[in-house]
Amino acid sequence: MNKQVVACASGDGIGPEIMAAVQRVLEAAGAPLEWRYVELGKLAYESGHSSGITPEAWETIRATKVLLKAPLTTPQGGGYKSVNVTLRKSLGLYANVRPCVAYAPFVATWHPKLDMVIIRENEEDLYAGIEHRQTDEVVQCLKLISRPGCEKIVRYAFEYARKNNRSKVTCMTKDNIMKLTDGLFRQVFEEISLEYLDVQTEHMIIDIGAARIADTPERFDVIVTSNLYGDIISDIAAQIAGSVGLAGSANIGEHGALFEAIHGSAPDIAGQDCANPSGLLQAAVQMLVHLNLPDTATLVHNAWLKTLEEGIHTQDIFRAETSGECVGTQAFADAVIARLGQVPVLLPSACYTEASEQEAPALITSALPRPKATKELVGVDVFLHWRGTCPEELALRLQKLGSARLKLVLLTNRGVKVWPDGFPETFCTDHWRCRFTAKGTKLIYHGDVLALLAGLDMASLDFIKTENLYEFDGIPGFALAQGQ
Missing domain, CATH: 3.30.70.1570 (Alpha-Beta Plaits)
Known part of the structure; x- marks a missing residue:
């Protein structure tokens, strides 16, 4: 099988450690990948690139159209933009897909039935980053919501639900206060929902929605929301599932895709061989599905589930009552490699197919035709x-x-x-x-x-x-x- 070329950023802090662990697992699983390393983050900032991305990195990412990225560090203070936000917006990666699953009883959680996917709009909202100081005492940040942006992400969420046998899509906004911006998001959701009558729908105000994610997450299936809300609730969902260290995410657009763990670079534990590589490994599984390598994705995912099931855990999820052995980053990767070809006994096993398109349903890039208003x-x-x-x-x-x-x-x-x-x-x-x-x-x-x-x-x-x-x-x- 010909190898597929993928851009790779080893990241900052714990990034190089967990990337090395993940790449060893992928190599052992026979993933036909060829890496093209790019410089992003701390070193790029320090070499004078205020975006945190070198020109050579841009060239490679745009050529390969797929990037696996470890966590990056954005320097504190003004003048520095988030590399993550810049990549997502510059490359048109409008859909952020974050599965959040509980792995009870092997990973401690109060919510053993949690299994939801949060689909977050990735380009607009307050993350447009348009801010100004206007007076001695007041600064502003513009919240931008467009109809085409809403239509793309809402339709993506419904397509995802339909292709992955998910029964319900919940829209979360704050349209009782922001009646025009969040009101438009909800209006588009209600319009498009009429085309998907086989999928249940509901709308929820974001504050009570976040509270219910924390309290009764089993009531949710697919959630679609705008940029800031999605960023917040996806971390809530990942944490109550067991740990943010377990979750990966996909960023999907018409011209490419980016895969990453949802946690940060954790410089305080860098170099200690104790970080959990699971989030980046889960992102890599999403990447394999995106690259139409479902058999390899299934192999890696099941080996990882088997490792969790046997109680081999890193320190962030180790609990004496549910875990068997506390291991470091590389030892955890070794444990996953040793279980390639095995499937979990109690946890639901993974089974990806070419037809399932689990991480990347058909892209929706065109807005619905509308007459020009007077x-x-x-x-x-x-x-x-x-x-x-x-x-x-x-x-x-x-x-x-x-x-x-x-x-x-x-x-x-x-x-x-x-x-x-x-x-x-x-x-x-x-x-x-x-x-x-x-x-x-x-x-x-x-x-x-x-x-x-x-x-x-x-x-x-x-x-x-x-x-x-x-x-x-x-x-x-x-x-x-x-x-x-």
Whole structure:
């Protein structure tokens, strides 16, 4: 069999140790892989690459289209971007797939029936990383949610459920508060669910959803959610299953795939031969399925399950009452290698097939066709850096500017209405939103906004940002203020 070329990043901290262990297991299992090593993370940062990725690494990853990556370290402080986020977004790896399974009674857990898959949108949300300091006291982070992004990840989740005989997909959002961004995610979920009537569906607010994952995870099957929520709940699910050290993840896109453990680089235990390589090994199993090597994936997965079942555990999951022998990183790999060809007795055995496509169902990259909306400008939010404390004083100054087509209707501070009819108890900082809407006519034009900004400049008011207020097919494309 011809070898398949795979890019490999050994990582930082415990990364080189667990990567070596995993590669020994794969070699012993006869995986037809040829490694192309790339430089990512700490060494790349130190050599002057602020992204943590060298140009040569980009070239190799894009050529091979598959990367197995050990954990990386992002330096503390400003100026450094996460390599993980950069890889996922730059390569269009929009679907993060994280299976979370309990291995009771061999790995201690309060939830022996836990078996869920969390499918997380990987490119948008607050992880867009668009942040600004706007005043002395306020910074902002933009939450970006797109309809095409929602459609791709939601459809992926339903396809995954259908191809893997999963009966239910749960959508988690916070659309009771973020009615436009999270509201769009839920709306798309409900639209697409109508095409998958063979799959049960439900929606849950993310806070109670996270609580129920921690309390009754057996009620979930497949969960689909946005980037930040998915990052948080997948760690919760992995930890209550037994350990974050047991879980791997796949990052799937149209042009490639990245496979990694979900835990960090753990520099405090680096070099001690005690790290658990299981998360990276599980990611490697996902990679083998993606590469259409189901027999090898089955062989490795079952040997790993047999090792757990026989109580051979690393220190992170070792419990005197459930474990038999505490071993180091390389000894654990040796134990898995010794059990290649064996299957677990009590734990459900793995069985991958070419047809199952367990980790990578058909990619969904095209958005549903939608007619173009009629878009009308009806107002503008102007954000000011103003050090005063009295909303009435600021409102009076703004009203004195005068405008033939725009009127001041609202002031907010940190999203809370403070004028008109604000409360003196409301705490205010130096960041003010001033909402202007059309006066005497429904529509305004960009020239009206520019004239307003010119007036603010003449009045020595420091405007730091504007957001135009639009209606789309007559429906407001902006939220009301809290208290409005």
